[in-house]
Amino acid sequence: MDEIAYQNVSLSYFYPVKFRLATLIFTMVSTLSAQHADSLIFEKIMEEALIKGESYQRLGELCKTIGPRLSGSDQAEKGVYWAYSMLKSYGFDSVFHQPVMVPRWERGKVESLFFSSSVFSKKIKSGIPANYNCEAFEEQKLKPSKSYKIQACALGGSIGTKGVLQGEIIVVHNKNEMHELGKNGKLKGKIVLLNQAFYEGNINTFASYGACVGQRYMGAVDLAKYGAIAVLVRSMTNRCDLHPHTGSMAYVDSVPKIPAMAVASAVANLLDQMAKEDPLLKISMQMDCKWLPDRMSANTIAQTNGSLFPNKFIAFGGHFDSWDEGEGAHDDGAGCMHAFEALRILKSIGYIPRHSLRCVWWINEENGLRGAMEYAKLAKENGEIHVAALESDRGGFTPRGFSLDSAAMAFTIPYKKYLDAYGIGTLEKGGGGADIGPLKRNDPNTQLVGFIPDSQRYFDIHHAETDVFESVNKRELELGAAAVAIMIYILDQNLD
């Protein structure tokens, strides 16, 4: 790009003004008509996705015959083999595995959380009091009892409790409050509920997630420093319901490791209210989750060879692994299907790409990123230049557009009116994705692109048992696949 821009500037210096103007108009007209011609390809792509689409059927197979695919699990391995033979059946130029050692954490069979409160028990006789703040509990028909089982699950990576762990609960709503209580010794020996809720005023729900996810990831480390014995984390969701959402969390060697659970948002509201009313509110929890030795797994890749630049690549994909709750349908089965379908559509409409196109299903994004690191490492070792990389990891919802690095943004903007026609003209600065980040570190010229679908329902199901095939809409998924195919086409046409 830089070289071409430099040539234009130096040539124009010597040309008479009239000639320069004519050249400019000619360039603009030819660029416009080129984009118009491209828009006819976009139509073909859309038609193929919506009429002969394969993404929905294949996602159904993945979700219902393989199911969840936590790195290192037997199911993930079964999935990796399924992925290879499925992609192989489409006759792409090549389909291959990249072996990757992945970490292995298991949830175990025991996973329970109870609370006991005589105050709650007395109140429950006349139904759940309204100030407990969620209709979700109304359906439960709780009866007076010594203790109540509540909806929670281990956070990914947590240690077990080694039997039943009991303690008093204390609720914290933000980081400042945590440090204040911690410094005053109030968290010592306590089970701490980190209850920072999503800010519902955000239009982009990923902004809410970004603001809260630190409590899930670093909560156990921060609280262990203050002597807490376990951490409960409010699920990362916009909904008030009874489904806990798991996700990764960290430990560091310099502080003790304490068990960590996610509690459903309705449970977090209830515990918060109960803690105010009953100073003797008690929690008991049990988990037998554990870490096992690393295991061999693989990235799965399907490739169409480039006609002009066979050794330059555009990689696009999602992560094949998922959490063990649900079926990893939106996260990130949908992203994998977007990429596969984009490669299939481009082949099916007879498009001959200039660069080599790679659909990549990275392994271990959720709890290690080992697949992404290995992919970038091998790309470097093999001298594979990646001119661009796109990731779809925000679910299979109605597509809205893309986030793009600056060079890609510059050549995509002229297409905006054509993209707007399909509702995919949102173009945001700064492309990225966890799995494609390492490619940028290899080569700062690699243009990163993030696929942006509508975000309103993503955190209803993210990392929860509700992320199942039934939560995916066929047309939304197909539109997303077409959007990805269109963007790959734009990248392929405009990069050298």
Ligand SMILES: [Zn+2]
């Ligand atoms: Zn994901």
